Amino acid sequence: MPELPEVETFVRALRRPLVGRTITGARNDWPRHVVVPRPDELRERVTGRRIEAIDRRGKYLVFSLSDDETLIIHLKMTGHLSVVPAHTPPDPYAHTVFELDDGHELRFRDPRKFGRVYLVHDPADVLAPLGPEPLPDEFTAGELAARLAGRKRVLKPLLLDQTFIAGIGNIYADEALHDARLLPTRRSDTLTAEEIVALHAAIRNVLALGIDREGASISSYVKADGEKGDMQNAVAVFRRTGQSCYTCGGPIERIVLGGRSTHFCPNCQR
Known part of the structure; x- marks a missing residue:
């Protein structure tokens, strides 16, 4: 399972191609990937939202969207995120895909299907149980x-x-x-x-x-x-x-x- 350094590596790699982009659609072929809301509601709520920041909390990737929405992704065991041109051949393991306004897609590839997606108004709904981050100066x-x-x-x-x-x-x-x-x-x-x-x-x-x-x-x-x-x-x-x-x-x-x-x-x- 990707741990803090691996997730941080994803965060840093995804900021350049994603921050400032607008999500124009989403699709999902494995409903259990999406914890909240329902997959059809996820598509409706993320469409038109701009990605304003990408951060990490523990092993979670946290996407701050416009209009006070937060997209949270946990990669679990085999999850992988990549940004590719929309015309890239479909990946049968990319179970959740976010379409972007520049003709690219954010694909969540997850062969073992353990990964999880959350769309919430309050990130604490998902992240509140986590302990402190070990790298900030406050963690003495x-x-x-x-x-x-x-x-x-x-x-x-x-x-x-x-x-x-x-x-x-x-x-x-x-x-x-x-x-x-x-x-x-x-x-x-x-x-x-x-x-x-x-x-x-x-x-x-x-x-x-x-x-x-x-x-x-x-x-x-x-x-x-x-x-x-x-x-x-x-x-x-x-x-x-x-x-x-x-x-x-x-x-x-x-x-x-x-x-x-x-x-x-x-x-x-x-």
Whole structure:
């Protein structure tokens, strides 16, 4: 599933061709793609709306439209967004398409059909449960400490909880815990003040690196232009089971934690 860096990469790529454009129509061949409103109402409400801004909240893309409408898209596992000329041959996996006033289309390609589309007047209807964004200056080590206070959870599943911190998924949770030298099975209520500072820095470091490298093309993710990201060439532990740790030379191990594959170095992460 695309995580914060991958979604941020989409946002940055889509701003140039989309901001300022007017949506002239929409079509959908998989009704469950659209959570709210009904697909026919989506088409009616977006037609004639200008795209004024594109931002990100956690793993969601947020399109601010004219007349106080907000289009929100979650890519889920295999979702991909691209802007192509309208005469481009149809894609059978592009289940939701937005037609634009310049002869292009925004196509939401989603082979496994897990992606979701929302059109709302108030973004909080969808985004309110999310935890804080981890990259703004307001997210300090003190804020992380405050959010950890009173929680007694295993670290890896806690980092994946989008109500705790928004945007972190399996790849960057593993990478952040390795960077902070923390065992994924460690309980959150056992962290020292110094370890919380280290975890805070690690989260920000690996997410920033992921953005700089335009995401990790480890599974199905590719950028809006169809090219691969480069973060897969910079991971320290994720999907490196049995390979040597770059820090200590010991083998990377894999366990299943909270139903998710978890990769770590047992020597470095204690």
